[in-house]
Amino acid sequence: MNLYFSLASSFATGCIYALAGRGKITAGEFMGRWVLAAIVFHSVVFTPAFLYALVFYPDWSVMYFFEPLKFPPFSWQGWLYSAAALALSFALLMAGFSYGRKRVLGAKGPSAVTIIAFIYVVAVAVMFVLFRRTLYVGSLAQYHGEGARFLFPRPLGFVFVGYVLSIPLGIWFWKRLFARKPSHL
Numbered sequence: 001m002n003l004y005f006s007l008a009s010s011f012a013t014g015c016i017y018a019l020a021g022r023g024k025i026t027a028g029e030f031m032g033r034w035v036l037a038a039i040v041f042h043s044v045v046f047t048p049a050f051l052y053a054l055v056f057y058p059d060w061s062v063m064y065f066f067e068p069l070k071f072p073p074f075s076w077q078g079w080l081y082s083a084a085a086l087a088l089s090f091a092l093l094m095a096g097f098s099y100g101r102k103r104v105l106g107a108k109g110p111s112a113v114t115i116i117a118f119i120y121v122v123a124v125a126v127m128f129v130l131f132r133r134t135l136y137v138g139s140l141a142q143y144h145g146e147g148a149r150f151l152f153p154r155p156l157g158f159v160f161v162g163y164v165l166s167i168p169l170g171i172w173f174w175k176r177l178f179a180r181k182p183s184h185l
Contacts, residue, residue, distance in 0.1 A: 001163055002134070003061050003085070005123050006050050010089045012119040013046070013167060014038055014096025015112040020171045022104050024178070035097050037174040042093050045170065049163045050089060051082060057156055063133040064143040 001009065018025065021034030053061045055078070058068035069081055100112040127134045137156055138148035151157040 001046075001050055001053055001061075001160065002063050003054070004063065005127070006046075006053075007089060007092055008119050008123055010042070010046070010092040011096035011099075012116045013042065014093040014098070015100035015116050016096075016167065016171065017041070017174075018097050018100025018104055019112055019116075020175060025101055025104050033178055034174075035094075035101075037170075037178075038093060038097050039090075041166075041170045041174075042090065045163065045166045046089070047086060049159050050086070052159055053156060054082060054085060057137055059140045059143065060137045060156065063130060064140055065133075067140055 017034050017038035021032070021037075025032060025034060058070055062068045069077075099115065103109065103112040132148075133143070135151045136143065136148035137151055137154060142148045151160065
């Protein structure tokens with residue numbers, strides 16, 4: 001995923017998981033099932049998609065706004081850059097979950113649904129306005145010189161679609177899993 005969409009999506013995903021746990025989240029518990037579900041989703045689905053784009057398509061990841069940082073494969077600078085981007089992403093996930101949790105528990109302020117809708121409407125609007133930056137992949141020179149290729153059927157296109165579809169599928173999975181009674185009781 002491109003860096004901007006990924007970071008906004010991290011916050012929104014945290015809010016979505018807090019709303020999905022509505023009725024199960026209590027005031028005294030923060031590290032419950034739903035925050036762990038959000039962390040697992042982020043680790044299993046989001047992190048590989050985010051790192052794949054960041055490592056293999058760095059120009060696309062920053063939407064060709066500037067020359068991205070490029071490091072030799074498996075260099076310590078590349079690992080540090082990736083770790084910093086992931087730490088920011090996880091921090092935004094937890095901030096989104098915390099915000100959604102506060103709204104679920106009745107705190108005043110804009111509703112989490114409003115925030116989620118705003119984030120995704122702005123993301124879609126930006127992707128629509130900057131469609132060429134979103135749907136074409138290549139280096140910065142190729143983008144400005146008409147050498148960029150359409151996102152599909154490249155692997156990045158399938159990663160992009162898979163990530164977007166995985167959010168509702170992840171919520172469905174966790175709701176089904178948490179609805180079951182433990183077998184040892």
